[in-house]
Every structure is written in C-alpha cells, then in structure tokens.
Amino acid sequence: MSTERWILAAAILCSLGVTTTGAVDAPRSPSGIDLVGIDHSIKPGDDFDGYANENWRKTAVIPADRSSTGVFLHVFEKAEKRNAELIKTIAASKAPAGTSQRKIADYYAAFMDTASIEKHGLAPLQPQLGAIAAITTKAALATQLGAELRADVDPINATNFSTEHLFGLFVTQGLEDPSRSMPYLLQGGLGMPNRDYYLDTDKDMAGFRSQYQVYIATQLKNAGIADADEKAKAVFDLEIKIAKAQESLVDSEDVHKANNPWALTDFASKAPGLDWAIYFKAAGLDTQKQIVVWQPAAITAESALVASEPLDTWKAYLTFHTINHVASLLPKAYADASFEFYSHALQGTPKQSERWKRALGAVNRDLGDAVGQLYVKQYFPASSKIEVQQMVNNILAAFDSRVDELTWMTPSTKAKAKAKIATTHVGVGYPETWRNYADLTIKADDPVGNHLRAEQHEYQHQKAKLDAPVDRNEWWMTPQTVNAVNLPLQNALNFPAAILEAPFFDPKADPAANYGSIGAVIGHEISHSFDNTGAEFDANGKLANWWTPADQAHFKAATQKLVTQYSAYEALPGLHINGQQTLGENIADVSGLTVAYIAYHKSLRGKPAPVIDGLTGDQRFFLAFAQSWREKTRDAAMRAQVISDGHAPGNFRAQTVRNIDAWYDAFAPKPDEKLYLAPDDRVRIW
Template sequence: MRQLRWILTTAVLCGANAWAATPMPMSPANGSSPSGIDPAGIDHSVKPGDDFFRYANGDWLKTAQIPADRSSTGTFLKVFEQAEKDTAELIRNAGSSHPAAGSSARKIADYYAAWMDTTAIEQHGLTPLKPELAQIDAIASRQDLAQVLGSRLRADVDPVNATNFHTENLFGLFVAQGLQDPSRNIAYLLQGGLGMPSRDYYLSDDPHMAAFRAKYQTYVTALLKQAGIADAEAKAKTVIDLETKIAKAQESLVDSQDVHKANNLWRVTDFAQKAPGLDWATYFKAAGLDGQPQIDAWQPVAITGLSALTVSEPLQAWKDLLVFHTLDHGAALLPQAYADLSFDFYGRTLQGTPAQQPRWKRAVGATNVDLGDAVGQLYVKHYFPASSKAAVQQLVKNLIAAFNDRIDTLSWMTPATRQKAKAKLVTLRVGVGYPEAWRDYDSLEIRANDPLGNHLHAEKFEYAHQLAKLSQPVDRGEWWMTPQTVNAVNLPLQNALNFPAAILQPPFFDPTADAAANYGAIGAIIGHEISHSFDNTGAEFDAEGRLANWWTPADLAHFKAAGQQLVHQFDQYQALPGLHVNGEQTLGENIADVSGLTIAYLAYHKSLDGKPAPVIGGLSGDQRFFLAFGQAWRSKIRDDALRQRLSTDVHAPADFRAQTVRNIDAWYTAFDVKSGEKLYLDPKDRVKIW
C-alpha cells in the first residue's frame, strides 16, 4: 500500500516517525553557531570532494550514539526528541482543566490515560479482540471469508508513520481524486497481506533476509502460543507459507511506482471477471464500497493473484493467517508478553534496536496518530506563532520565484513545455504550518479504560472519513500530515504542498539565523517538495492534478535521459557490503533533491539582492549554504534498519542524499573540488534537470 501513498503523497523523509518540535535557540550549546551550522561537527581531515557527508558530519559521527530505543539518530531525531517532550506535555495537560465529556481535550486525555494503564491492559487480556477472533472462528465458507476480509479493509492515509501501515490486511484503500477526472474522488485498491515489511523479506536470496524469515517463524509461533492456540508451530508454518504466496503475487516497488500501470478503472462488477476467486460482491458490501461505480485497481496483477489465492488456499490457512494478523496488529496494546514478543521481532530483529521505547513515548506517538488534528490544534497554539508562518511563506515565495526564473533559462526546454510548467507553478497550492479546516472527532468513541478498543475505533473512524469523501466534492486544501509532523509532502493530485509547523523549526529554519543556513536546510527541503511537481512522477500530472504528460516528445526524452544519469549515479552507492542503492526505486526523490538544492541555491543568491554574502566563522556564504544542506541530512542508522529501508523506501539513505551536491557547479567552486577526488563529476555528467 505504501507504493501508492509515496506516489500520490510524496514526503521528503520516510519513517521520521516524528510529530512536533519547540523552537530551539541557535547557539553553540545545542551544536549550532551564529552561522546556523555546526562547525564542531565538521571533519577537516576529510576532503569535501571525497565525501561531503563525512566532511560535513564526520566529527559528529565519531561520537554520535544511536539511542537504545531508536534505529537511527540525526538531525530529524534531534527535532523529534524535543517533540516527544513537548507534545507529551500538551497531551498530559489536556485533562488538567477537567474538559467536558466528548470534547477533543477529554478524548486526548482519555486516550493517553488508557494507553498508560498497564494494570487494566493485563486484566483485560485478549478480551478486546474476542469479537474479531470469534468472527474469524465462524468462517465456514468462501463467502464468509470475503465478508471478514471486506470488513477489515482500512484506509492508508499516513505519509510518514510506518507503524500505521495496514499491510496485514489483504488489500488497502486510498481515497483521492481520480487520475483522469480531477473533479471527483475515487477509491484505489492496493495490495497488502504481509506481516513483514515487504515482499523482499520473503523472496530475497540474501542471507540476512533468510535469517529474518527463520526468526519470523519463531515470532509467529511464539505469538500464537502466547494466545493459547493449539498446534502453534504448524499454524505458524501455514501462515508464513501463505504470506510467501501473497508476496509472490505482489508487484514490486519499482513497478508500483509506474502511474501508467496503475491507471486501471474497473467497474465493481468487473472484478469477478478480471480477478476471479474472491467473492467480490460480498467483499465490497462488507467494505462499504458496493455503491461505487468504479474502483482503481492500482496493482492489477497483484489484485488478480491475491484474489485467486482466496480459493486456491485452504480456508483454514486463511483463518490461521487472520488470527495471527489480529494478534500481531493489536500486540502493542495487549498484555506485556505480547508487546514484548512484537518488539523483539519488529524492533530488535528487523531494525536492530536494543531497547523498547518507554511507554510514555509510545503513548504519545499513538495519540498523535489517532487524534492528530486535535493534538495539532494544541501544538499550533503553543509553538507556531504567526510571525513564523509569515516568514516561511515569504521564503516559499522566493523559492517559487526562483523556480519560475529557472524555467525561463532552461535552454533545452521548448516553449510549449515551458508554458505548461509555468501554468502548473502558478496554480501550486502551498500550505504552511497547519490546515485551514480541522478534523471533527465528535463521533469517535474514546474510553479511559479501553486502549486497544480506542485504537480500533480510531481506525474505523478514519476509514469512515475516507469513505465519506467518495460522495463529497474534492477538497484541494486537504492536508495529509498533522501540524506536529516533522516532515513535508507534495501532493501531485492536488498540485499542492504541505509544510507542517513542526519542521519549520531550528535547525531547519530559524528566522534569526543567517540566510545561507535557512536556504541550505529548509530552503532545499521546500525546493525538494516544489520540484516533486516536476519530477518523473509530477511531470505526469497537469496543473489540475490530471494524469496527462505535458512535455513535448523532445523535452521528455531529455528529461528521461537526465533521470537515467541519476539512476546510474545512485546505483553506484554501496550502502552495506554487497548491497547498493536502487537508483530506479529512488529516482523521484533523487530528482527532487537535485532540483530542490539547485532552486534553493538560486533563491539564496536572489535573497542577497546583489550584495556580497558575509563571511562568518571563516566560511563563505556558499560554503555555509552547502554545509547546512549536508548537516540537514546528518544521520547514523543501524545496519538492519538500513537494510529494511533499502527494501521498502523510495528515498536513498541520508548520507547519499547529502552527496547530491556533486551535481551543483557552485559546490565545486565553493570547496575547490578537483578532478580525481571521489565525488568529482565531469561537467557533462552532472545531472541538471531544473
């Protein structure tokens, strides 16, 4: 399901798992200087032209420690850690004034309190899951199976939080405007059905993946045994065998990114013919989709293959799978033994994280996911003043102006394409800080003594919200991130950008800092998101978000050739011994990094208004600009977590994203990079798209 989300909602960073940040002073005490960069983190023993990431961050890397409860650390985590503290304070204080029953503040307080009540959780045992388990036990026919599968369809709406995927459901739902008809919302049906992060974990010959499969068998067995299920070992083998067949039926991440392969509007009555096996009439009725005239089958080959499995595989195998997925999905809010088993596999084994996060951190994270806008309103009130919003809006205007100027100077672009590009830029809708309209949680039932029930209610509430969009006008102002999210997103279908309040904080943005640092950090991020509207996916959508390539054949050929240069460049990067970055899989994000950095640099110089940049701390303006970019991608990650991201993420690892500078001519001048140094590219090999 994540494949479609990354195409239709393209975030600057995946897996940040972060929501909020409070303003931090730019001072030597927190690793910054008046220049807006961290001079102490620079490793002067490394030539910038050999490894810019380690030049910018090498001394920091030597001493940086990944927290025991994290799979990585770096700039984004620095902001996130402050977020945990401040967001937790907002959530804990939500009930201090004894808010009225049913109010958002009451729901926030009750949701958090229930999550923290471990005594009640132990007492409840599996009771919160008994209705679901009984429903599975009652499956006696293929029609029953279709009804249960349909009733469990959930919406995939979170562009950031990997813990909120619903891949364990056989299919997933995404609701947005149509690819060819931007005037109405449609439902997109997506592949799912796996307990591990991606199909590679089941099918890859890599020895590490084989080891993960063996440990997964141990986990599935242990979880079933913990629930008192007989023949747990045999049932675990059945579950994994079925998931392996599901993985074989799924389409790859690269194929799933091809929007043209995904443009498959099927009438509801067509599914039985095009994807025989599943009782689709029963399934769609149970899912509340039976009244839809058409549904987009995003991965048609996978949907056909998954449907066939519902009849080719024994009914009992499906029941075993559903029981495991039900336990697995609820494990964090079941008694501690279940939560420990889940963390041991998904945290320690798959990501190499030694320690589970303290419960308050997990409770804060869950509250932010399930009551995101309610917490977001509190966050904006406390931590995002109007002055910050105005400053960022001005910076955005400068970047858009620079992009517009750049379009005028592209020698390879024909007038017809240039006109279309400008039309798309003019209509680009940029949201800064928070949405214009907040979500209403009045109908969401939250109880102070039912943590798992609260989460399940929240999932159904979100699903109902998404279904309701199918009968409503398209909302071009819709936000896909909460204000307390440390990230940013481009929405090709809406031709819109969201920059949540939380990322608009130091060290990414500080209205009192030097312009070079602001443009190199948040400016490159904003430029990244703007350029997504013109990358290999964005170029497929016109100004109204309609699937319609607006390039002339000659321009498209140039664009694709430049993209292939970038594919080759990133294919060369070895992230782990024998394991390289997939340049095709990460192409859209890499294009956005190159283009965003290019535009941010031009906008920075435009902001100087013809005046020379000051030298601060012995560094020129250009040096500070590029260092701010390199330090924004400061990161240290555990090997197993990196392996997972290489398999599931459309973003290249952070250290290679920092090396994007090698495509910018000005970087060579700023750091006197010479031929023969490892990052040096001949001018003809430097990728220039925008």
C-alpha cells in the same frame, strides 16, 4: 518523501522520508553551522557528507531505544516534549466529556494503564476473533475480509501500507478526472515490510524469514491457540504466496501501470476466487460504479489464493494478524514479542521506548488533528508562518525563473510547467480545516477499542470523500509531524509546523543556513511536482502528458544519469542503492537544492554575503544542507531502508552537491577526487 506498504501513496505522496528514530543536539555557531562536527581531515571533494559530519558521527551515540540518530530527530524530540507537556496540561484540566481535550487525555490514560491491559488480556479482541472462528464458508471469509478493509496512508513512509489486511483502500482524486474522488484498491497482506523480505535469497533475509515464522507461533501461543507451530507455518507459507503475487515497489510507482478503473461487475471475471460482491458489500463500497485497481496482476493473484488456499489457513492467518495489528496495545507478552521482532530483529533497536513515548505516538496517530490544533496554538507563532510563506514564494519564483533559463525545453512545455508553478497550493504550519472527532468514542479503559474505533473513523472519513466535492486543501500530515509532503494530484505542498524549527528554520539565523536547510526542503517538495512521477500530472492534478516528445526524451535521459549515479553507492557491503527505486526523491534533492540556491542569492538583493566563522555564504549554504542530512544508523535499519524505501540514506543525499556547479566554486574539489563530476556529467534536470 515518501515507505506501511501503501504503494499508491508512494507514487502520489512525496514526503521527506525521514524517520523519528533517535536524536542528537549539536552546538551551532552564529552562522547556523555546527563547526565542531566538521572533519577537516576529509576532503570535501572526496566525501562531502564525511567532511560536514564525520566529527559529529564519531561521538554520536544511537540511543538504545532507537535505530538511528541525527538532526531530524533532534527536532522530533523537541516536538515530542511539547506534546508531552500538552497532554500533561490537558489531563490536569479535567476537560468536559466529549471534548477533543478529554478524548486526548482518555486515549493517553488508557494506553498507560498497563494493569488494566494485563487484566483484560485478549478480551477486547474477542468479537473479531469469535467472528473469525465462526467462518465455515468462503462466502463468510469474503465477508470478514471485506469488513477488515481499511484506509491508512502514512506519507512519512508512503511506500508502506497496512500489512494486516489482504487489500488496502486509498481515496483521492481521479487520475484522469481530478474533479471527483475515486477509490483505489491496493495489494496487501504481508506481515513483514515488503515482498523482498520473503523472496530475496540474501542470508539476512533468510534469517528474518525464520524469525518471522517463530514470531507468528509465539503470538499464537500467547493467545492459547492449539497447534500454534503448525498454524504459524501455514500462515507463513500463505504469505510467501502473497509475496510472489505482489508487484515490486518500482513497478508500483509507475502511475501508468496503475490507471486501471474496473467496474464492480468486472472483478468476478478479472480477479476470480474472492466473492467480490460479498466483499464490497461488507466493505461499504458496493454502491461505487468503479474502483481503480493499482496493481491488477497482484489483485488477481491474491484473489485466486482466497479460493485455492484452505479455509483453516485463512482463519489462522486472520487470527494472527488480528492479534499482530494491535500487539502494542495488548498485555506485555504480546507487546514485547512484537518489539523483539519488528524493532530489534528487523531494525536492530536494542531497547523498547519508554511507554509514555509510545503513548504519545499512538495519540498522534489516532487523534492527530486534535493534538495538532493545540500544538500550533501553543508553539507556532504567526511570525514564523509569515516568514516561511515568504521563503516558499521566493523558491517558487526561483523555480519559475529556472524554467525560463532551461535551454533544452521548448516554449510550449515551459508554458505548461510555469502554469503548474503558478497554481501550486502551499500549506504552511497547519491545515485550514481541522478534522472533527465528535463522533469518535474514546474510553479511558479501552486502548484496543480506541485504536480500532479510530481506524474505523478514518475509514468512514475516507469513504465520505467519495460523495463530496474534492478538497484540494486537504492535508496529509499533522502539524506536529517533522516532515513535509508534495501532493501531485492536488498540486499542493504541506509544511507542518514541527519541521519549521531550528536547525531547519531559525528566524534569527543567517539566511544561508535557512535556505540550505529548510529552503532545500521547500525546494525538494516543489520539485516533486516535476520529478519522474509529478511531471506526469498537469496544473489541475490530471494524469496528462504536457511534454513535447523531444523534451520528454531529454528529461528521461537526464534522470537515467541520476539512476546510474545513485546505483553506484554502496550502503553496506554488497548492498547498493536502487537508483530507479529512489529516482523521484533524488530528482527532488538535485532540483530542490538548485532552486534553493538561486532563491538564497535572490534574497541577498545584490549584496555580497558576509563571511561568518571563516565561511562564505555559499559554503554555509552547502554545509547547512549536508548537516541537515547527517545521521548514524544501525546496519539492520540501513538494510531495511535500502530495500523498502524510496529514499536514499541521508549520507548519500548529502552528496547531492556534486551535481551543483556552485558547490565546485565554493569548495574547489579536484578532478581526481571521488565526488568530482566533469561539467557535462553533472545531472541538471530543473
């Protein structure tokens, strides 16, 4: 569930929105529930997250190199350990040159060779830095900006995008013509997580702005650049102007505002300031007939800044971002400064992760499918794939039956919804076709070059889709990713192998625990096809209104009740959840939990669920759900999530149960308890 500032991805890639920032393992009973973690002094009706998780939270310790800890991260660390074992085996095997195994081993070795990194200094960046220094005209600036355009979508945090580049490219099916792929141009250009960090008057944000300007100067000084403080101020002031030009996350999630196909010849008049002909030629997009502009006002305003701001300011901006983009791959002074600002200051993480962990993350980022192919062969049995596929089928059937039962929806809209369910493509474990890295050069002594070449390789892969048939089976996550994703334009779901592990999924576990955890995840992703964004797309992935006016009005009224419900939650003193910003994910949580519950009961085939550990089947189902979302988070990271993410923090997601009638039967909350909602106030969407 999707936030990188790839705003387009925020609207059309809907992932679980988890972050791999720390882990804690808890003992599970035969029921699949952590009984020790339950705090019986808290009434379920006052705080179901607290009831399910507070005893765990009291003793949970956030690792020094993490910004949070929780169940998702227990599963992540299992995958991380497996990846480390794979790479150790690959390195020992001395695989032949040119093979994927050799590329993985060489990439990892280059990242770990700190002595060579210190020796080379900024030398790996000299071609880019030299090109920037040689800019003497705005035409040359346009060439440089175009050459730096990249495509880089991260569905784990899909509301974020590549901030080091003024604009970003996304390639996927056309909104109105799903039969062919289209290039989408997105706003960009910020070094902090999003525009709010530049514009919010909150004292914490003002502090971040001061630290960021110091950080810019630090990296310029590390590079030996003269007048670093003055240039840092100029860069920061430029980014303030870029932030003011950008559209908000909420506006960017509205696909109707984003459907703006411009002919290449339109850019000069609609967004004057940047020499677009030069820009698109340098970006390799000059042969395209149209480009969809996702945030037209932002693209126009940012283009104007290219003309209005001094050339020296742009050169300082490009120099800083060229360094910042690969700071973790540069000598220790650069990497430490980057950690101190982005992880310590912005996320509250006290200690940098061990280098081998960072190396694994880098390998998985740039050679994800190569690692994933080995991962599933070693760690994902066919039996797990079959069982999860059956669960997916059961939950899709439950959603279908739920549509039949909706009293507010007209037959014509129901028929369209059921057609969409029937054509949903589900990928479990791994993709049907693997990425090919044969033409990607990886060297054992060039970590910066390896990453930059991998980015260029990804960019060329994305551009190639513009001239090829649409692949509706394309995956947007690697198998070793602990997450899941819905792809509304493809009408498809991906459930990577790494999340299909205990406690989310355990073939030996009681069905209540499996349906309450991985079942709710599956239901969540299915429901994204029918959230406030997914419901805008038909069974073919086309942006089309398939609702009657009355049905659409009912749907929107119900979703606004959910906006109000979540906007009342206070994450930190004075900092409330943005119910509109998190709406799509909250719809998916409510609807996903609803259909997972229905599917769980259908799996019982009419038999009563056994009582295990003193818990009924329904109690185990809802506890498994709440314990899946348990987390303990540093305040800085919590603030960053609330401001920048389309997902509510886990403790609020666990409270989703208050909208489910069966939870009231299972735990008997009283009307005077905090979570209690009268039947008419419970949000029922699907």
